[in-house]
């Protein structure tokens with residue numbers, strides 16, 4: 403173990419030691435954070451360790467804001483009852499927007515697909531989010547009616 407500059411004593415482990423939780427000794431909180439970060443997509447053990455130590459050194463306000471923003475998406479975010487996009491208000495801003503072309507509906511697989519399309523600033527219609535892929539050959543289909551209350555066979559949302 404060695405000390406890191408900044409007056410804060412932080413244990414520094416090798417990559418192999420970081421993976422083995424037994425080397426954390428009494429640093430259960432750090433170990434838990436590393437394990438939780440490691441569950442995120444694209445975050446391996448080394449990145450999880452780097453982020454955990456960064457957060458330990460960061461101002462408390464920054465850590466609180468991160469924790470609150472994570473809680474917020476779990477507590478406030480829901481699905482729009484019209485298009486099934488993620489939103490904090492139902493119906494979502496796109497469905498509420500009278501300037502959108504209501505004669506066009508773009509069916510997308512995931513909510514993040516809307517962000518990519520909106521970023522182009524070319525499409526101005528409405529959306530319908532399936533929350534999964536359609537694959538008729540695998541029996542994953544969709545039932546579309548005349549209303550916007552469509553359901554995806556892969557993952558039914560209501």
Ligand SMILES: [Zn+2]
Nearest residue numbers: 482485494497
């Ligand atoms: Zn909507």
